[in-house]
Amino acid sequence: MAIVAGIDSSTTRTRIVACDADTGEVLRSGKAPHPESEASRARSTEADPQSWLHSLGEAAHGGLLESVRAIGVSAQRHSLIGLDAGGVLVRPALLWTDPRSSGAAAQLVDALGGPAAWTSVIGAVPTATYTIAKLRWLAEFEPANARRIAEVLLPHDWLVWQLLGHPQRRTTDRGDASGTGYWSPLTGEYRQDLVKLALGHELTRLPEVLAPNEPAGHTPEGLLISAGTGDNMAAALGLGLESGDAVVSLGASGTIFAVHDEPVVDPSGIISSFADATGRHLPMAGTLNAAGVLRSTAQLLGVDLEQLSELALRSSPGAYGLVLLPYLDGERTPRLPHAAGTLTGLRADSMRPEHLARAAVEGMLCNIADALDRLRAKGVTIRRVFLLGAVGRLPAVRDNASLIFGTTVVIPPPGDHAARGAARQAAWALAGTAEPPHWELPGATVLEPEQDQPFGNAVRQQYGVVRDQVHPEIGEMA
Numbered sequence: 129m130a131i132v133a134g135i136d137s138s139t140t141r142t143r144i145v146a147c148d149a150d151t152g153e154v155l156r157s158g159k160a161p162h163p164e165s166e167a168s169r170a171r172s173t174e175a176d177p178q179s180w181l182h183s184l185g186e187a188a189h190g191g192l193l194e195s196v197r198a199i200g201v202s203a204q205r206h207s208l209i210g211l212d213a214g215g216v217l218v219r220p221a222l223l224w225t226d227p228r229s230s231g232a233a234a235q236l237v238d239a240l241g242g243p244a245a246w247t248s249v250i251g252a253v254p255t256a257t258y259t260i261a262k263l264r265w266l267a268e269f270e271p272a273n274a275r276r277i278a279e280v281l282l283p284h285d286w287l288v289w290q291l292l293g294h295p296q297r298r299t300t301d302r303g304d305a306s307g308t309g310y311w312s313p314l315t316g317e318y319r320q321d322l323v324k325l326a327l328g329h330e331l332t333r334l335p336e337v338l339a340p341n342e343p344a345g346h347t348p349e350g351l352l353i354s355a356g357t358g359d360n361m362a363a364a365l366g367l368g369l370e371s372g373d374a375v376v377s378l379g380a381s382g383t384i385f386a387v388h389d390e391p392v393v394d395p396s397g398i399i400s401s402f403a404d405a406t407g408r409h410l411p412m413a414g415t416l417n418a419a420g421v422l423r424s425t426a427q428l429l430g431v432d433l434e435q436l437s438e439l440a441l442r443s444s445p446g447a448y449g450l451v452l453l454p455y456l457d458g459e460r461t462p463r464l465p466h467a468a469g470t471l472t473g474l475r476a477d478s479m480r481p482e483h484l485a486r487a488a489v490e491g492m493l494c495n496i497a498d499a500l501d502r503l504r505a506k507g508v509t510i511r512r513v514f515l516l517g518a519v520g521r522l523p524a525v526r527d528n529a530s531l532i533f534g535t536t537v538v539i540p541p542p543g544d545h546a547a548r549g550a551a552r553q554a555a556w557a558l559a560g561t562a563e564p565p566h567w568e569l570p571g572a573t574v575l576e577p578e579q580d581q582p583f584g585n586a587v588r589q590q591y592g593v594v595r596d597q598v599h600p601e602i603g604e605m606a
Contacts, residue, residue: 131155132558133196134366134551135184136359136544137162137203137283139223142183143544144192149555152567157544160186167220173227174220177209177286184287198343198352198558199291200550202362203283205307208262210277213332215294218276221283222262230256232264232326236309239325243397249319250312251391251401260309264326279333282308284356291353292345299344300335302403303361303410311337313403314391340406341564343557354557357405359546360385360412365405366549367514367540368569374503374510376496376533378517378525382418384461384499385410392506398461399502405553406564411508413461413499418492419519421454421469425488429481433522436485440524443486445531445583449473450483451594452491461499462602470598489524493532494591500533512536516545530577531584541571 130149135142139162146156162168162183165176180203193199206224211217222229233254240246243253254261259280266274281289285300305311310322316337320330338344338355346352357365364375364387374386391401392411402410426436455467471487500510513533519525521539530537548567556564577584596603 130555130558131196132198132200132551132554133193134362134547134549134554135199135201135287136362136547136550137180137184137201137287138359139204139225142180142187143547144184144187145544145547145551146192146196147548147551147555149197149558150565152548152552152565154543154548156192158187158189158192165220173223173225175223177217177221177283180283180287181290196351198354198554200354200362200552200554200557201284201287201291201356202359202546202550203287203356205282205304205358205360206257206259207283208259209281209283209286210266210273211279211281212276213278219270219273224257226262227256229261229265232256232268233258233261236261236264236326244395247393247395247397247401249314249322250309251306251314251393252309253397253400254309258307258309260322260326263323267326267328274327275329277327277331279331280308281335282358284358285335288344288353288356291347293348295345297345298333298335299338299355301340301355301357301405302337303405304356304358305335305337306401306403307358313401313409314393340553341556341560341562352554352558354550354554356550357553360402361405361410362546362549362553364410364549365552365564366545366547368567369514371408372509372511373514374500374512375514375516376500376520378418378515378519380418380420382415382496382499383412384414384496384503385412386503386508386510388508392503392508394506396463398463399506405549411503411506413502415495415499416457416460417454417495419517421452421456421488421492422519424456425485429485433519436488437522437524439482439485440489441527442482445587446590447483447486447490448478448480449475449590450478450487451591452487453595453598454488454491454495459495461502462599464599464602467599470594472594486524489528490532490587491591493525493528494588497532497534497588510535512538514538514540516540526573526575528584530575531581532587534577534581534584536577537575539573539575540569
């Protein structure tokens with residue numbers, strides 16, 4: 129039995145899984161937090177990349193990587209590791225969570241001519257998370273460091289480079305490269321003109337963008353290292369997504385993306401077109417309000433999330449006419465940055481905790497469904513939705529998602545999906561086949577909407593009427 133491993137390095141920790149290369153069965157796993165570095169003590173959105181290596185070593189203790197033949201690496205996207213002409217780190221890494229580059233992102237958008245200009249060249253509008261916005265911030269606030277930067281690596285690029293023993297060749301993959309803001313998934317090419325627009329000069333070295341099944345190289349010990357990718361792309365691999373599949377990840381905010389055969393260009397910039405780790409594309413939208421809506425409602429009612437779910441299930445579809453527009457922190461999709469939440473339909477018989485709980489669940493899911501419809505409007509087929517996050521496993525959310533989304537919903541078991549996806553990529557590179565190995569996803573729950581679909585349609589119609597009355601400008605954005 130061939131064994132492969134997947135490493136996922138997030139903002140806070142490293143997770144490793146060792147898997148059967150043929151079946152994907154997880155044989156061993158480990159995790160460790162990133163140790164606090166001087167950079168992270170000074171600012172939580174910066175890090176010394178060496179801390180990621182220390183964390184990797186801790187996560188792999190106890191022989192976790194014994195007998196492994198190939199390793200894949202997944203890591204946080206969009207971040208910036210700047211190296212000088214000699215390959216020396218210029219400053220601590222800027223992580224994707226660093227908000228200081230929000231103004232720089234806005235400057236870049238204006239400098240190129242607005243959102244439509246950016247989507248026409250890279251399929252997305254850069255925000256503070258993007259690598260290119262961080263380059264612009266450095267040029268403005270740390271010009272001496274900016275002048276020293278000769279090349280930029282992403283976290284997964286840097287980890288692969290370290291595992292390979294610092295070779296002259298630098299590599300990346302199309303999925304992670306598509307989040308830089310200067311590699312275009314529309315053309316498959318770097319845009320040095322955009323680098324210069326941000327940094328003030330072109331980079332002297334750019335990582336080679338590998339094919340999805342192409343190895344990055346071998347370690348001095350002969351261990352194969354695959355191309356690696358970003359965390360969303362690795363999760364798609366780990367879940368076994370195919371064309372027609374979408375992911376809804378319910379964190380405090382929501383991330384919605386789908387597998388599509390072609391890049392998607394949305395001049396409004398609401399949908400960002402990323403590449404995936406298989407040769408296809410991951411058009412993505414985001415909502416500012418997701419699990420946070422349920423947490424805020426639970427706090428208001430004096431219950432925890434499990435009790436909120438129990439309350440919601442005591443109500444009925446439509447929550448006795450209560451509708452919650454869940455724009456508690458403004459909203460990104462639809463673009464309502466200054467909006468507030470709205471609760472309508474208050475009557476004597478609807479002013480009960482169970483109906484408010486149900487309205488919160490339905491409002492959150494209807495807002496996500498609106499984002500899925502934005503993808504559909506751009507020609508993206510959605511046959512199944514994979515629902516991720518602890519909130520997605522709450523019975524009230526799980527049972528209503530398929531009704532409101534109007535499609536099959538898959539609830540994967542808890543697991544390190546990004547690490548497993550990195551392992552699957554390693555197995556693919558090891559086999560050298562045209563397609564990745566087929567790995568089942570054991571323990572998934574599949575929910576079909578057909579029987580009660582009229583209830584879901586009615587909930588969405590009720591929500592849509594209130595949404596369009598309160599925010600008629602949404603229709604003008606479409």
